[in-house]
Amino acid sequence: MSSSAPKPLPFHVPFIEEEDLRAVEAVLKSGWITTGPKVQEFEQAFARFLGARHAVAVSSCTAALHLALDAIGLKAGEEVLVPTLTFTATAEVVAYFKARPVLVDCEPRFFNIDIHDAQKKITPKTRAVIPVHFAGQPCDMDGLLELAHQRHLVVIEDAAHALPAKYRGRYIGTLSPLTAFSFYATKTITTGEGGMVTTDDDALAARIRLMGLHGMSRDAWKRYSAEGSWRYEVLEAGYKYNLTDMQAALGLVQLNKCERMWKRRAELADRYSRGLSSLEAFRIPQLAPHVQHAWHLYFVLVEPTVLKIQRDQVIEELRQRGIGTAVHFIPLHFHPYYQREWGYRVGQFPVAEAYFERCISLPIFPGMTDGDADRVIESLRDIAAKFRR
Numbered sequence: 001m002s003s004s005a006p007k008p009l010p011f012h013v014p015f016i017e018e019e020d021l022r023a024v025e026a027v028l029k030s031g032w033i034t035t036g037p038k039v040q041e042f043e044q045a046f047a048r049f050l051g052a053r054h055a056v057a058v059s060s061c062t063a064a065l066h067l068a069l070d071a072i073g074l075k076a077g078e079e080v081l082v083p084t085l086t087f088t089a090t091a092e093v094v095a096y097f098k099a100r101p102v103l104v105d106c107e108p109r110f111f112n113i114d115i116h117d118a119q120k121k122i123t124p125k126t127r128a129v130i131p132v133h134f135a136g137q138p139c140d141m142d143g144l145l146e147l148a149h150q151r152h153l154v155v156i157e158d159a160a161h162a163l164p165a166k167y168r169g170r171y172i173g174t175l176s177p178l179t180a181f182s183f184y185a186t187k188t189i190t191t192g193e194g195g196m197v198t199t200d201d202d203a204l205a206a207r208i209r210l211m212g213l214h215g216m217s218r219d220a221w222k223r224y225s226a227e228g229s230w231r232y233e234v235l236e237a238g239y240k241y242n243l244t245d246m247q248a249a250l251g252l253v254q255l256n257k258c259e260r261m262w263k264r265r266a267e268l269a270d271r272y273s274r275g276l277s278s279l280e281a282f283r284i285p286q287l288a289p290h291v292q293h294a295w296h297l298y299f300v301l302v303e304p305t306v307l308k309i310q311r312d313q314v315i316e317e318l319r320q321r322g323i324g325t326a327v328h329f330i331p332l333h334f335h336p337y338y339q340r341e342w343g344y345r346v347g348q349f350p351v352a353e354a355y356f357e358r359c360i361s362l363p364i365f366p367g368m369t370d371g372d373a374d375r376v377i378e379s380l381r382d383i384a385a386k387f388r389r
Helices: 018-030 037-050 061-071 089-095 115-120 141-151 202-212 220-224 245-256 258-276 311-320 336-342 350-358 370-386
Strands: 054-058 079-083 100-104 126-129 154-158 178-182 195-199 298-302 359-362
Touching (some): 018 245, 037 054, 037 195, 037 245, 054 061, 054 202, 061 089, 061 154, 061 195, 061 202, 089 100, 100 336, 115 141, 126 141, 141 154, 195 202, 258 370, 298 350, 311 370
Parallel strands (some): 126 154, 154 178
Antiparallel strands (some): 178 195, 298 359
8 A cells, every 4th residue: 555645855955966975085095084184284275265264173153252352361150152042052151160151132134143132231241242133144243353352352254054155245153353263064054963163363363273283283183193293281170172073174174165055045945935925824034134144044933823833743744744854943042051040030031932932943955946945835834724714
């Protein structure tokens, strides 16, 4: 008996092609698989792509943020402004220093950090702000950088969603003292796990390189190569945050097709928006002026006054139709750790909470077909008609 169940459409599938496989295979055959020349090549290519002076490859975006905070000398008892609408990594790295993550609400149009709320929460202990370019939509960087200048704060951008986003014609990764990128499996380019820090500051880059590999003296990875020396010095108590040549080989191929993959995601986003704009049951993303959206995520918001069912039931209806979805994100102040350790409570961040109760992230990845997108659109149209009030 044939099954009538629809073919699954996953939330995300990495865009891995034969060239990606060959690049990793070549490194495996080379005999040098850990941090080495491919990592250097990846760093240089990434810096050139964005127009940054330095790019330092690390094992994750979490590592990138941790090293960025170390590089600015964050101390115990200081404070860092962080949006509550983000993944826990953005804030947990602040706690690594016994510093306080000060959560900030999001603005209601694009759901990036609310600069006005951030300004209210600055104290004499505030050292930095970590804006997150949510879904790939750049934050109001003019406003953030002006606020940081006025209040003597360091801006460290969490650009996990934001490759290759642009703000006023410049790539994210070239605007602030430090920017952290992610190459996790679901990101716009992937190395499986991995991250990168970009900066134009020589001293910050040197500190990040030092602390990212056990605090060992420069180019310590070369100690096993023909041009290296067995002798090295440990200058600081650093971390094990290095990327491997296998990952870097994959990253180089992914970077080479970054623009092609972005164009496909942008096409899918446009198809979604055109197909869903007439539905009152769902609010589609808005696009800020003067930006290039990376379209890491495409989310819709359920309109509770139009539908008889809520967000979780819409997700279940899509699941029954074989469509994978996700929710980005459960606000940090909902989680037991942030409530227990820092005293946050539900009700303190109304915009983020209203967003969370209604949001659904739809599939958007370069391997999707127009037919896949149309299937998602038709499913949402069907749900809107079936459950309309």
